[in-house]
Amino acid sequence: VNVAADKLREQIAEILRVWGMPADYVEQTADVMVETDLRGIDSHGVGMIAKYHEWGHMGGIAFDAPITVETDLPAVAVVDGGHGLGHPVGVFAMKLAIEKAAAGGVGLVVAHNSNHYGPAGYYAMMALERNFLGMSMTSAPGAAMVPTFGKEPKLGTNPIALAAPARRNPPFVLDMATTTVAIGKINIARRLGIPLPEGWATDDHGRPLTDPAEAGRLRHLSPLGGTRELGSHKGYGLGAMVEILCSTLSGGAIACVNQRLGRGDARGHVGHFFMAINPAAFRPAGAFEDDLDDLIDTLRATAPADPDQPVLVAGDPQAEAKEMRLREGIPLADALVEEIRETCRSSNARFMLDG
């Protein structure tokens, strides 16, 4: 089923409203989710709605929580998300970081008492409206990444995003998990019945696991690098860096720490990191954008190994997906449509994706 972006936005908004979200949060959250699906990041858009429903029922998400500023200095702030869904927390905190960057060149805002916020890249990209650079990272309420030399998961997929404005090129938008792949890729291989490459996941003994069904069940993801020989300690180190900047700096909970110390569920206590940088505070206005154009052009001009597969720049596949999906609609798998229908039914929300 292909669904127009506006229709999907209305459907998501309807569900969030009946869950008790105030109107401004509804608008922000629906925009994050639809934009994510438009950009082809299917794992982090409307595909999460059933999970949010489940977590809300478990008491982990306060959909109408007020978002407050705990600490506020000219260049830094700490935001308390009130245990709400992460999307409005992210929009609030990134706006604050952007205001600070407009005033003084940089704004660094961390948030805690939050939840899953969708894709890190959305918040980084908010800075582009002002021709600023944006960064965002987030920790997660559960562990999936197995540290190098270990055999049990400790960190989340802990993504890093950077968006930077160019002039004649689309912006540079990096948005990457610090695991080799996200769990969604393993599920795709499972449905297709094809073995996983060594370096995506490990078994209960910490050995590379190639059986996609078993990997989907265990959810033991390898850090970027895949194996020690190919630098998985770097992916593990980046994942820990994200955890420190998001959770340790903000006072957020860390799932593996909570579990070890018997502190209970980390859901509702997730930490995020946001930074905005105004390049015009560093260099004459426009110089950054011009130089980034030169860099992007030079990267694109790299001689390709295969003439039919040109060298890309971070954000290219997502920009292409958005162009196509704005034109043709957002493809939703039948199983996902049924999930949304069921979520509507049990939430007493109107189902709007028929026909």
Add this chain to the structure above:
Amino acid sequence: VNVAADKLREQIAEILRVWGMPADYVEQTADVMVETDLRGIDSHGVGMIAKYHEWGHMGGIAFDAPITVETDLPAVAVVDGGHGLGHPVGVFAMKLAIEKAAAGGVGLVVAHNSNHYGPAGYYAMMALERNFLGMSMTSAPGAAMVPTFGKEPKLGTNPIALAAPARRNPPFVLDMATTTVAIGKINIARRLGIPLPEGWATDDHGRPLTDPAEAGRLRHLSPLGGTRELGSHKGYGLGAMVEILCSTLSGGAIACVNQRLGRGDARGHVGHFFMAINPAAFRPAGAFEDDLDDLIDTLRATAPADPDQPVLVAGDPQAEAKEMRLREGIPLADALVEEIRETCRSSNARFMLDG
């Protein structure tokens, strides 16, 4: 040959002095280089001295250049390294970032017109003296990383470093190139005559290269991830992120851009990124250190795949190397001692490592 740290420091200082470095730069640079060798990062300490000599002769390094602040706002600054060696530039810029973090919670300083500055981790660790978090990244004057889908190098090994203070544990210190391995690891395999794993380097056609001699000659390094299947586009994206934050934000040169646009050598025009964060501006004093201790303890407590190889935390191998080398001296290969001797001879510096 094992050399005591103080003796190596005197030898390096002697050479830098005869190259025309002022006394304060000499002290700072020798400290960075010796600390690097103590921490076992042999590729970035005194092992670079012959290269600095060569680049100095080529006119790429102004050893006595004044370091100036171009732009100075409360939370951000731009430093002009005057085309000098990167070490004093890095120390100067990171000190400025730390002062800004002490005053307002965060300091973000970029530098341009600089050169190779040794290991990114040294500058990040400077923040630890104040119980701050430190970050540093640097671009490079030459290209070594081949972008995903490409067959020619475009970016440097572009490292990322984060240091964060704990209380009862040693600090967390991540310091990693965004390539799978540094060129030094390929040279080690070449000397041993053992094939490289697929994912370290590529050949002239962009295909994985396992011949260590050929890989050492070509210097076509793969981004972290190694292959597209294992996420090399993420390592490539991180390398580009480092380039943007170091060079595009500071007005530094980018080797591949200069080459494409006929702008000449990037040496002397390298850009760096420095950030310091005072956690006490975000949370009650000491809370960050306590929570980082809990995270470090939890990561170390990960059930190991092999009981004889416990799970480590970033910085552990380097801290262990330092302890041993402070006790037993810094091991220098014969070939390196001869390089230092030759550098002394041709610089009219006293050679001090005999006996």
